[in-house]
Amino acid sequence: MRLQVGKRILALMLALLVLAAFAGCDRKQEESSGSSQEESSTPVSSQVQDTNNTGSYNYSDGITAEGYFEGLTALDYVTLPDYRNMAIPEDVSTVSDADLESELNSMMSDFATSQQVTDRAVEDGDTVNIDYVGSIDGVEFDGGNTRGNGTTVTIGVTNYIDDFLEQLIGHMPGETFDVNVTFPENYGQPDLNGKDAVFVTTINYIQDQTIPELTDDFVASNWKESNGWNNVSDAKEAVRNDLRNTAVTNYLWQEIQDQAEIKELPETLLRFHEGYMVQYYAELAAQYNTTLEDFLNQQLSVESEEELIKQNTSLIESNAKYSLIAQALSEDMNVKPTVDDLAAYLLKSMNMSDYSSLEKFYGMPYLLMLTRENIVLEKLGERE
Numbered sequence: 001m002r003l004q005v006g007k008r009i010l011a012l013m014l015a016l017l018v019l020a021a022f023a024g025c026d027r028k029q030e031e032s033s034g035s036s037q038e039e040s041s042t043p044v045s046s047q048v049q050d051t052n053n054t055g056s057y058n059y060s061d062g063i064t065a066e067g068y069f070e071g072l073t074a075l076d077y078v079t080l081p082d083y084r085n086m087a088i089p090e091d092v093s094t095v096s097d098a099d100l101e102s103e104l105n106s107m108m109s110d111f112a113t114s115q116q117v118t119d120r121a122v123e124d125g126d127t128v129n130i131d132y133v134g135s136i137d138g139v140e141f142d143g144g145n146t147r148g149n150g151t152t153v154t155i156g157v158t159n160y161i162d163d164f165l166e167q168l169i170g171h172m173p174g175e176t177f178d179v180n181v182t183f184p185e186n187y188g189q190p191d192l193n194g195k196d197a198v199f200v201t202t203i204n205y206i207q208d209q210t211i212p213e214l215t216d217d218f219v220a221s222n223w224k225e226s227n228g229w230n231n232v233s234d235a236k237e238a239v240r241n242d243l244r245n246t247a248v249t250n251y252l253w254q255e256i257q258d259q260a261e262i263k264e265l266p267e268t269l270l271r272f273h274e275g276y277m278v279q280y281y282a283e284l285a286a287q288y289n290t291t292l293e294d295f296l297n298q299q300l301s302v303e304s305e306e307e308l309i310k311q312n313t314s315l316i317e318s319n320a321k322y323s324l325i326a327q328a329l330s331e332d333m334n335v336k337p338t339v340d341d342l343a344a345y346l347l348k349s350m351n352m353s354d355y356s357s358l359e360k361f362y363g364m365p366y367l368l369m370l371t372r373e374n375i376v377l378e379k380l381g382e383r384e
């Protein structure tokens with residue numbers, strides 16, 4: 001099932017290093033923020049490389065076999081509000097028909113089929129496959145060439161410099177023409193900053209999608225085995241319930257964070273999240289085939305790991321607070337995640353039956369920690 005909005009923490013955290021890989025394909029970073037972008041902000045063809053755990057960092061260090069932080073009783077550090085009796089506003093627990101239809105439409109888009117269209121001009125909002133060769137003053141520059149491999153972009157969605165994609169509008173598939181752009185002054189590459197560039201661009205085809213109709217036959221064929229739904233009525237009831245649980249989860253989790261009284265943040269959690277942040281950038285540096293020190297200096301203007309941590313103190317403390325409250329709730333609910341719980345969650349949320357590669361990379365204790373946190377959120381969302 002596609003819908004797991006309020007229960008995606010495991011999937012999101014597992015995706016962090018994938019996001020690092022995406023960011024590593026484009027050397028333009030947001031100014032001094034240290035944040036990465038999923039979409040390339042330049043028309044540069046690139047492929048995401050596999051991430052590999054670097055250095056001696058171990059995600060599972062300091063985490064028990066049951067997914068708890070070693071030597072830490074979170075309830076000694078935080079007083080939880082009476083979350084079991086918190087009132088849920090009616091507008092939170094009520095799912096509108098519009099929200100239901102929007103989610104169903106989004107789920108159906110996963111089953112869309114694509115076809116290549118070549119008999120009409122490109123329009124605003126189209127998804128198109130293009131090739132290009134970029135040059136400045138007649139000289140081609142590194143990273144500005146798709147090398148005939150083609151790249152797929154969506155006008156108004158994909159983030160390219162200047163009005164590159166808007167200049168595709170009105171042209172026909174098969175047509176080759178010049179796209180003229182100007183790189184931003186602060187683009188981040190001295191050879192490109194503020195320069196006018198020409199991209200000789202070819203539109204290969206327009207990619208149209210056809211979304212199937214939601215019928216009883218479709219539901220039975222595609223969701224009966226995975227979700228037990230026999231018809232449209234079953235699907236709507238389940239999705240409405242899941243949306244309701246998601247909204248309740250998000251509401252309660254925010255209220256718990258706002259009302260929890262934290263005596264202090266344990267050093268265990270602060271050190272864990274410091275290490276996690278450093279490892280994130282180590283993975284990012286690996287995508288550049290450079291050292292962490294050089295990456296921090298060249299891309300973030302940060303001199304050392306210590307300075308990186310200092311500049312991100314607020315974020316690290318926020319993440320430590322999250323982990324503390326999540327473990328306190330786990331202790332209060334007596335959550336004991338098992339390998340079966342992990343397997344069930346991965347299968348349901350990510351359609352993953354073989355998690356051996358994840359276990360090798362992250363270690364089972366870390367995976368069970370994330371599973372524990374998701375079980376807590378599920379229990380919050382299922383509250384009557």
